[in-house]
Amino acid sequence: GAGVSQTPSNKVTEKGKYVELRCDPISGHTALYWYRQSLGQGPEFLIYFQGTGAADDSGLPNDRFFAVRPEGSVSTLKIQRTERGDSAVYLCASSLTWTPNTGELFFGEGSRLTVL
Amino acid sequence: KNQVEQSPQSLIILEGKNCTLQCNYTVSPFSNLRWYKQDTGRGPVSLTIMTFSENTKSNGRYTATLDADTKQSSLHITASQLSDSASYICVVSARSGGGADGLTFGKGTHLIIQP
Numbered sequence: 001g002a003g004v005s006q007t008p009s010n011k012v013t014e015k016g017k018y019v020e021l022r023c024d025p026i027s028g029h030t031a032l033y034w035y036r037q038s039l040g041q042g043p044e045f046l047i048y049f050q051g052t053g054a055a056d057d058s059g060l061p062n063d064r065f066f067a068v069r070p071e072g073s074v075s076t077l078k079i080q081r082t083e084r085g086d087s088a089v090y091l092c093a094s095s096l097t098w099t100p101n102t103g104e105l106f107f108g109e110g111s112r113l114t115v116l
Numbered sequence: 117k118n119q120v121e122q123s124p125q126s127l128i129i130l131e132g133k134n135c136t137l138q139c140n141y142t143v144s145p146f147s148n149l150r151w152y153k154q155d156t157g158r159g160p161v162s163l164t165i166m167t168f169s170e171n172t173k174s175n176g177r178y179t180a181t182l183d184a185d186t187k188q189s190s191l192h193i194t195a196s197q198l199s200d201s202a203s204y205i206c207v208v209s210a211r212s213g214g215g216a217d218g219l220t221f222g223k224g225t226h227l228i229i230q231p
Contacts, residue, residue: 004159033217042120042205042221043160056217091159105219107159 002026004108006092012114013082021077021111025094031103032075034067035091037110043091049075082115089113118143120208120222128228133196137225139189139206147209147218151180151191154203154224163191163204193227201229 005024013019025032031050035043045059052072060066064082069075079086089110097103120141129135141149148167152160164173164180166189172181177200179192193200203224210218 040223040226042207042223044221045217045219048217093159104162104165107161109157109159112157 004092004094004106006090006108006111008111009109010112010114012116014116015082015084017082017115019079019082019113021079021090021113023075023077023092023094023108025073025075025092026096026106027073029094029096029106030072031095031097032069033093033095033105034075034077035093037089037091046077046090079113082113084115087113087115118208118210118220120206120220122204122206122222122225124225125223126226126228128230129196131196131198131229131231134192134194135196135227137191137193137204137206137227139191139208139222141187141189141206141208141220143187143208143210143220145211146184146187147211149180149182149189150207150209151178151189152205152207154205156202160205196229198229198231201227203227 007022033048034046037043047057047067048055049069064080067077089112091110093105093107095103123138150165151163154160163178166173166182177194182189203226205224206222208220
């Protein structure tokens, strides 16, 4: 596609439920990133993929959070046993270069997660 | 610890006026500095990327400056338009440190343009 696509754009769930958020990066971009953004804050790094493998998942807050990118393109962020504190906008970005701090980052529109 | 501080936190100006947003950072070793515009409910969009050797860069009505000695950057918006209402996020890249992505994000300046 022309840009980074994220679905769903909005997700409302109940505490304790499982959610999946999907990211479809720009075609040909090998690097993919997930961020979490709370109201009034800048994006917070969660995990970074280079190809199919998670190059670094040090930003994931706990083991309820998991992300996959099985074929090196689409990625899914999975959150188990959701808590109200998980409510935020989850942003996905992709980059052509594998070097994260020099490549141009292209962000999706985000998935707004609300946990009731 | 790498940090990026932005000021002001929020700003309201009248349409047609100019404004300047500030970014101070303590990221080291410095690689580049980026300004992003984030409209409400949208993802951030890149405005400029500046490397160590660049001290000014323009993108239409947006002009970014960088002083690598004092570790300060500014984003100047000329002849503001209603569509400039957004959050402006300063992001500094290090060759190491920050998140694993090597980026340290500021919290943003929330700019409101009033008619």
